[in-house]
Amino acid sequence: MQDSSLTRRTFLAAAGGAAAVAARPAWGLMRSARTVRKGRVITGRKINIASVGCGGQGGHDIGQFAGERVVALCDVDFARAVGTFKRFPDARRFRDFREMLTEMDEQIDAVQISTPDHMHFPVAMMAIERGKHVYLQKPITHTVVEARLLTEAARRHNVVTQMGNQGHSNEGTRLVKEWIEAGVIGDVREVHLWTNRPVWPQNIALPEKGLPPPPTLDWNRWLGVAPLRPYHTAYMPFAWRGWWEWGCGAIGDMGCHTMDACFWALNLGAPSRVRAEVDGGSAFSCPAGSAVTYEFPARGGLPPVTVTWSDGSRKPPRPAALEAEREMSGSGQLYVGSKGVIMDTGDYCDSPRLIPERAMKSFTRPPKTLERVKNGHYQNWLQAIRGEIEAPVSNFDYAGPLTEMALLGNVAIRAGVPFRWDAKTLRCDRPEAQAFIDKSYRMF
Template sequence: MNRRSFIQTASLAALAASLSPLRAQTPASAAAPRYRNLISPNRKLRIAGIGVGGKGSTDLLNCADEEIVALCDVDFKQGNPSFLRWPNLPRYRDYRQLFDEMQDDFDAITVSTTDHMHFPITMMALERGKHVFVQKPLSHTIGEARALKVAAAKAGVVTQMGNQGQAGEGARLVKEWIEAGVIGHVREVHAWDQRPVWSQGIPLPEPVKTIPSTMDWNLWLGVAPEREYSPLLAPFKWRGFWDYGCGALGDMGCHLLNAPFWALNLRGDVRLSATSVGNSEVSAPKSSKIVYEYPARGDLPPVKLLWFDGGNQPPVPKELGPNGKLPKGGVIYYGDKGVIMDGTNYGSSPRLIPEEKMKTFTDRPAKRLPRVPGGIMKDFIAACKGGPAPCSNIVDHAADLTEMVSLGNLVIRAGQPIDWDSTLGVCRSLPSANRFINKNYRVF
């Protein structure tokens, strides 16, 4: 991709932010849409991995029964486990070179890079007709999420975001129970996590002159601003800095908030407010509490969702008894007729509380939602071979979920409450906060 076309691609984020968002007309589990470039179920999917260290290495392991054809990582030390596992495959540092040289030799990519590079890599894949599995969060900004939603719909290829819980039993049970009225109308939801487990609320680190010989620092920075290397940024601690990551909420929100987002249709206009400790222009906060207030959505009544992180936790539900304690992360749904609690990070174990109610919960709603055999990656692969649309595809699910999560970071950075206009994609009550919807892109 030349310099001009890259700038045009990146600026799609600003354009798409002004577009009315695409809304799913059918559930993601409906019959397979007419995707392009599908392969025969009788052959293996040819996959190129981009970002193959850490989580990227496990993503490739989860599709190792297919044909891995190329590996790309800006840091060959980080990518070494994958390089050792597939020693004879082409290796790249620059994903653009991989696309140019192997365009006809792969069908799909996995994107498991830093958050700030999800958008340009995924956009290039969509433009070139490749199927895409991209780790959560889908994007670094709201503008990027909207741009990818538009581009994915236009490209007509298979997409999937790596929020594992959406393929699990727990998310389906929560949706089925709530829609069947097991706890009545849900009026309030509490979600929390112990993260960050890396430093946040700190200044940018002092640069270090010596860059590891295994790393291409320019490529690691990618579209982010020019800055000198520091081991306190790469390879792991980048999540706490706004130029590269999305903080604790961005890391875990697409997991913990997925089930409430899906079950309660948390799309559209919303009012947000937040308190935080340590937020700055460069760093996400040490801790935060965010309040989402949604108006009625069709037949669903208004609902308030509260997010807690950095050691903050919601009140312990009285249904847990006088000695009740909360786990390190989870979600609680408060309804007119009862309470559901899930004490896991991926929404895998919803239960009615108190426990006596769960024990007597024998007349359970029918399992009407299709289940996803094999998990999030197998779901993606099956769709590439003509199966149903993936459960967390960009158009129907992942872009809107990522926007919802990203709005929490936007209100933290704005420092004041905001009223989000979903149709226009702007903050109605605080125009100064709109600067966080999109970002500038360095040409590298």
């Protein structure tokens, strides 16, 4: 095992006036093999799918592909993955995704990835460079630079990608977009998003001493590219969300769900400024709560809009249009327009309504203009791999910029300063913020 952290080496190269991320960030040094493989359309047979991180949510995810051929399962903890192993007894088992992708290269068409967030990028990048189609949990990456690199790589390798923000396939997300585009609530200059997360510990001290890892767990491989740290039960499973080295806090957990509808409906693109107010937290532990403000400039015919995000101890403002007797939901989203207000009271924009309720009751719905997703978010990915549709709805050309928006909130939270953002050059105007756009990688 090597334990050498690479120094930060992200190169931003300007090309023809438009800056692009150079192909060799710190990550580039870790790659053992470069390939130029392209994704293949699979017809006339089942799709050969491998899973990385197949305990936890991954067990559910790979179960959605049970109608295909599950050829390989990779998990660093065979005890956690045991249920999935039993369900797919013919699949080969691995502890290391690199070994799996190398040894079974030709036998794998597509990879589903549900590891903790810090390993999304290394696994997905290796799969994409080998021409594998990828279903990747949200947020697609741990840093903004990774999101950009992965998006560009997916395009370069022509692979079919889908982020696990399943709400993007639902009816409510489409309704919000159709209502806003039809002018139902007029110009939208204000959006509020909120979540009841974190529902795991945050704003806590690092454990003073490590513990011996359970014998079934390969702790070094769980840490992967993250700095070496002694094992502790406070970190995993699930609780890694609240530690910056592996998770992305409440925004990482829910941002790509709850920000999704407004990102799409309002064609947000990249914010020009981001700032955050934070309760507690440290260099290691995510805060008890945060309120992030994103400012987006005018876009096409759309006016500038301010999007606020509230989590944990921070709550959104109560909308004036909400009836006094109605309680605010734990999670939700609110669109304040010049002619009306839309509210959804869940995580995934399942059932948006105009508020107050009397506005909803007298509302003549505009025509449905957007295509609906047949058979759900997971099948949507498979259909594109078979060439039946052009691309999944949350492919990385969409999911990459959405992930960047979400993670810029974390940059503001961690930096403690407001900053201006230039998405083209991936530059913040404050070095304190720029420090969190990218990260270093451990060789493991």
